[in-house]
Amino acid sequence: MRLFQVLALVFVAAMFVVSARNLLRMRARPLASAFWLLLWTAAGGAILAPDRTTQVALLLGIRRGADLVIYCTALALCVGFFLVYVKVRQLSREITLLTRELALQGARPPADRALSRQQRAGE
Amino acid sequence: MTRHDPAADRGTIVVIAAYNEAAMIGHVVAELVREGYDVVVVDDGSTDDTAERASAAGATTLRHAANRGQGAALQSGLRYALQQGARVLVTFDADGQHSAADLPRLLRPVLDGEADVALGSRFLGNAAAVPPARRVLLRAAVVFTGLASGLRLTDAHNGLRALSRRAAEHLDLQLDGMAHASEIIDQVAGAGCRLVEVPVNVRYTSYSLAKGQRLGHAAHIAWDYLFSKLFQ
Numbered sequence: 001m002r003l004f005q006v007l008a009l010v011f012v013a014a015m016f017v018v019s020a021r022n023l024l025r026m027r028a029r030p031l032a033s034a035f036w037l038l039l040w041t042a043a044g045g046a047i048l049a050p051d052r053t054t055q056v057a058l059l060l061g062i063r064r065g066a067d068l069v070i071y072c073t074a075l076a077l078c079v080g081f082f083l084v085y086v087k088v089r090q091l092s093r094e095i096t097l098l099t100r101e102l103a104l105q106g107a108r109p110p111a112d113r114a115l116s117r118q119q120r121a122g123e
Numbered sequence: 124m125t126r127h128d129p130a131a132d133r134g135t136i137v138v139i140a141a142y143n144e145a146a147m148i149g150h151v152v153a154e155l156v157r158e159g160y161d162v163v164v165v166d167d168g169s170t171d172d173t174a175e176r177a178s179a180a181g182a183t184t185l186r187h188a189a190n191r192g193q194g195a196a197l198q199s200g201l202r203y204a205l206q207q208g209a210r211v212l213v214t215f216d217a218d219g220q221h222s223a224a225d226l227p228r229l230l231r232p233v234l235d236g237e238a239d240v241a242l243g244s245r246f247l248g249n250a251a252a253v254p255p256a257r258r259v260l261l262r263a264a265v266v267f268t269g270l271a272s273g274l275r276l277t278d279a280h281n282g283l284r285a286l287s288r289r290a291a292e293h294l295d296l297q298l299d300g301m302a303h304a305s306e307i308i309d310q311v312a313g314a315g316c317r318l319v320e321v322p323v324n325v326r327y328t329s330y331s332l333a334k335g336q337r338l339g340h341a342a343h344i345a346w347d348y349l350f351s352k353l354f355q
Binding site for chain 2: 089092093096100103104107109110
């Protein structure tokens, strides 16, 4: 086994443990955790047996295993960006709601109510 | 100028969203207050003294601690106006483009119970003053709104609107930015509110044109609106 495989497997194993802990401690949604566990398992398999990726790629009509990994990574990045974008919009919405509540609590009448009445009377 | 009759307005509150409008807000508020309207200005995180000038001119002021966008500011103002018991709510621009003289005509169908929402349209009146580039953008907005909501309007992005309390209660704007204009139409139409368009005048000045929407904004507005329809 090459040095890169060892280092990469250590990283993937650590991420697998973190995802498993999150699932067991109910810190993440089960579906999301299952996705991450599957992802780290697939990554570990690809690192341990890189030649297998070519077999899987051929099944999917792709010539090389490396191309399959690149395509999957690109798709994963797109999904990741999309999820982050949705999360950012959600956070922005929550900031607006909070800002609104503070503004409503701090509503101020006109500087000079008497002046306002005079203005209305056209004086 | 026809003087507004406070006794007849049955609880009309004018809501103005303002961001760094210190140069104009005092004049805008003063004009409305002189005509007898109650005015609420939502200062959307301005870095100048917009709120102070609005207050000095006779408006009730709310301040957003951070700039959230015109849609967010209008929703805050509408919510405040509803809390104050407003029976008719008007949205009005802060940059001096709108005229208080148009309000009686705008309010008439809502006050008479003929409509729940009266939308101001610069194209129903004399549209000669609309700059060509702005005209193209506004026409595009009309087409876009037509496709999105199925409504045929002549001016989909005019900030001058009158809403009955019933219509305003149906509003829950999710879009903080300029796409709120399409969202307002979407929500009131979806709630079965009766909409009419009323001719209004829009004053174009170098100040208001500098603050207005650009082509890049239009693309962002369309994206914002479509994304919310698909994913929110």
